[in-house]
Amino acid sequence: MLAPVALYADERPRLISTDAGVTELIFALGFEDDLIAIDVTSQLPEGFPALPSIGYHRTLSAEGLMSLNPSVVIGSEHIGPPSVVSALTQAEVKFVQLRSAKSSDQLRDNVLTLADALDQKEKGLRLLTTVDAKLAELNRTNLAGERIAFLLSMDDSKLRLAGEGTSGQSFIELMKAQNVADFKNYRNISAESLFEMQPSVIIVAGTDVESAVPSLLEANPVLTHTPAVKQKRIIAVNGATLVAGLSVSAINEAIRLTQALSNSPALVVQANK
Known part of the structure; x- marks a missing residue:
């Protein structure tokens, strides 16, 4: 039987996050001090x-989780193995599963679900108001009509292009643009193949936003002939904001990116602030 969070009203809840997207949402809702x-x-x-x-x-490991004495364990549909899920549903903790946000609607739903599960519905509604305002801002300034290539910056010699069903695709859709990839998931492609796709914008997602673009172009000089690079519309973003789907941070990143491209065609290296 699950123990409701209300049972812990006389003390702070002890939260375990088993997913990057969940952790980001916990911070966005202001529950970070309860993370253990x-x-x-x-x-x-x-x-x-x-x-x-x-x-x-x-x-x-179910034993590892329970040894930390949590009051709430929060994860996504990716939590495993199945034996851990079974153990958590039977343990005297609250177990919350959120679906990875691949759309703004799912993100909104996750905000309300988690806030309600932690008996903090008002915090959820306040965050939802903020999210909706940011989404409205994106609707006013978006990249409709642009053909975007979203690359993971892992190895400059391998171009990892985001296709359908990926966080990269979700990010592109958030900005109302079109993905140049016509396949599912992430796939390694050649620089020549990307050139043939003729992207008008290239987004490079990695951990080092300062060097991502120069390193990519140095290793793949053919990309300098794409419309994106010719017009200096190649941008680096912090991949950590997109590792587990859409998040509040991803929306902020999308706003900064669309505003940068709308205001100036100049080369932009966009760091996550």
């Missing part, structure tokens, strides 16, 4: 105290 552990995909803001790691969200 996170999975290895989760990113903590710079300067935030380190937290114990529970491992990879698909290969968790």
Whole structure:
């Protein structure tokens, strides 16, 4: 039987996040001080105290989770293995599963679901108001008509292009643009293949936004002949904001990117602030 959060009203809840998207949402809702552990995909803001790691969200240990004495365990549909899910549903903790946000509607739903599960509905409604205002801003200034290539910056010699069903595709759709890829998931492609797709914008998602674009072009000089690079519309973004689907941080990144491209065609290296 699940123990409701209300049982812990006399003390702070003890939250474990097993997913990067969940961790980001916990911070957005203002519950970060209640976090006691996170999975290895989760990113903590710079300067935030380190937290114990529970491992990879698909290969968790029920014993490891319960040894931390959580009151709430929060994850996504990717949490595993199945035995851990079974153990959590039977344990005296609250177990919350959110679907990875691949659309703004799913993100909004996750905000309300998590806030309600933590008995903090008002916080959820306040965040939802903020999210809706940001989405309205994106609708006013978007990249409709642009053909975007979304690349993961992992190895400059391999171009990892986002296709249908990926976080990259969700990010492109958030800005009302068209994805140049016509396949599903991420796929390694050649620089020549990307050139033939003729993207008008190239987004490079990585951890080092300062060097991502120069390194990519140095390793793949043929890309200098694409419309995107000719018009200096190639941009680096912080991939950590998109690792687990759409988030409030991803919306902020989309706003900065669309405004940069709308205001100036000049080369932009966009860091996540």
